[in-house]
Amino acid sequence: MAKVVISNNIRKLRFYNNEMTQQELAKKTGVTRQTIVAIENCKYSPSLELAFRISDVFKTKLEDVFTCEMIEEKEKKENIK
Amino acid sequence: MYYQEKKTIASIVAGVLVVVIYSIYGIRKYLELGEILLNDMKFWATAILIAIGGGIIVAIIIQIIFHIIFAIANEVAKEVAKEISKKTGNEGKNEAYEEDEITNFEDEMDKLIALKAMRNSYIVVGIGFVIALITLYLKMPPAIMLNISFMAFSLGSLFEGFSQLYFYRKGV
Numbered sequence: 001m002a003k004v005v006i007s008n009n010i011r012k013l014r015f016y017n018n019e020m021t022q023q024e025l026a027k028k029t030g031v032t033r034q035t036i037v038a039i040e041n042c043k044y045s046p047s048l049e050l051a052f053r054i055s056d057v058f059k060t061k062l063e064d065v066f067t068c069e070m071i072e073e074k075e076k077k078e079n080i081k
Numbered sequence: 082m083y084y085q086e087k088k089t090i091a092s093i094v095a096g097v098l099v100v101v102i103y104s105i106y107g108i109r110k111y112l113e114l115g116e117i118l119l120n121d122m123k124f125w126a127t128a129i130l131i132a133i134g135g136g137i138i139v140a141i142i143i144q145i146i147f148h149i150i151f152a153i154a155n156e157v158a159k160e161v162a163k164e165i166s167k168k169t170g171n172e173g174k175n176e177a178y179e180e181d182e183i184t185n186f187e188d189e190m191d192k193l194i195a196l197k198a199m200r201n202s203y204i205v206v207g208i209g210f211v212i213a214l215i216t217l218y219l220k221m222p223p224a225i226m227l228n229i230s231f232m233a234f235s236l237g238s239l240f241e242g243f244s245q246l247y248f249y250r251k252g253v
Contacts, residue, residue: 023182031188033181034083034249043252044190 002072008065010040013058029053084151084181085191086249091147092140093242099136100235103128107228119222129231148183155181194248202241209233 014020022040026033029050038044039054046054055065107128111118118124187195213229 032083032085032184032186032191034085035188035190037083038190038252041252047189050189 002070005042005069005071006045007042007067007069008039009067010036010054010065013060013065017058025054025057028057083249084183086246087147087151088144089242089245089249091143093239093246095136095140095143096235096239096242098139098143099132100232100239102135103132103231103235119224122223122227125224125227129227132231151183190253194245194253197248197253198241198244201244202237205240206233206237209236 010025014022014025022033022036026036029036030053031050035044035046039046051062051066055062058065110124110128209229210233213226213233216225216229217223
């Protein structure tokens, strides 16, 4: 089974949203600042509900905030090439 | 280090204090009174009950002290950050420092970490309980079984704290 790696653009989106702080984002999404830090550093994958809440804060689509990568499939493709 | 991690450390400190004080008291009494104490279940039951009660009080006191120190340290860090931004002429939003607020709720990550840490804690308690049963099977005094059970719960609680710290640091 392919390994799923979820990355995000929260840091960039915060910057483009009037330099929103992690604390502000945490308050708007109803989580602690530590959770926002963990998500930003890809140490924690948020629930679907929280992911939608984060994208709602930035008024953007979910796929613009989070990106998913299947590692095994990518490696297979490289081997075929 | 964030509020949740600091809070976990405060709980670990309280747990370590209880285990150390109980161990010192138990060993000293055993050295004083010798083998008679191994069959005195009332003494051990009293000691464990006092340790549980004392542990709760110690945990409350440490949490109060921790919250006072945390609030003071937060204020000092805020002032220092303000001074630095004034000197560098970068007033306004300061990304280098963000106030770490005291949060009175558990979010989804906290809950997941608590669950995983509790699972680790149950493993320690389970192993301790099996060892305690083995001591009974080997016809060792029941006081040993009681002490091993109590230590298993205490160490399980400590292991829970360390697990939480690990998950907060390394991610979950």
